[in-house]
Amino acid sequence: MEEEIIDLAVRSGLPRMTARVHVDLLLSEDGRRTAAELTRRLKVSPASVSVAMNFLVQQGYFRRERDPQRRRDVYVVDDAWYHSIVISSRQTPESAHAATAAAQTYELESPVRQRLAKVGAFLEKVSLDMMESADRCRRLLA
CATH class of the missing domain: 1.10.287 (Helix Hairpins)
Incomplete structure (x- = not known):
């Protein structure tokens, strides 16, 4: 199912890496992931995740929160x-x-x-x- 959703996102114009990041975060249990978690789960470079998340945040798909305890950004599915x-x-x-x-x-x-x-x-x-x-x-x- 995950691959089907990724393919749909790619057909609608998202680059494959961005689609993979998008779908992984959407399907996360609590709707939250750090860049490090995305990098580890998708087995890609931090730069790839950064580029994808910057685009997705800019487009309004996710929001970025700062985790003060871990001093890193957390990406969140909201509205x-x-x-x-x-x-x-x-x-x-x-x-x-x-x-x-x-x-x-x-x-x-x-x-x-x-x-x-x-x-x-x-x-x-x-x-x-x-x-x-x-x-x-x-x-x-x-």
Whole structure:
């Protein structure tokens, strides 16, 4: 089952190492792992885990906590899916704005202008709908 989930993540665009780290942490009993634990479990270099976790934290899949007793970072599954949707829905309006701004540079009746304006409106609406849906469904993750 684990390999199937990894393959699905790879098909959706994650690098294989990042997918392996992602799945290992998701399937951990308490939803927590240190970089050293990930390195040991996956039999990979600390640098590989670091690159993967930096990406996954940046994308909102996990959060990083500092363990003051062991003086190391702990990666935690929290509202990972919710935060990932929020991050994505914040990035989509940037694309919408870019499409709308690009449309303004073409003549009023230009097919390119009309197409870009439609793309901008579409992306803006999808972004708003994603946020509303994530907020509405967040309780399912609790």
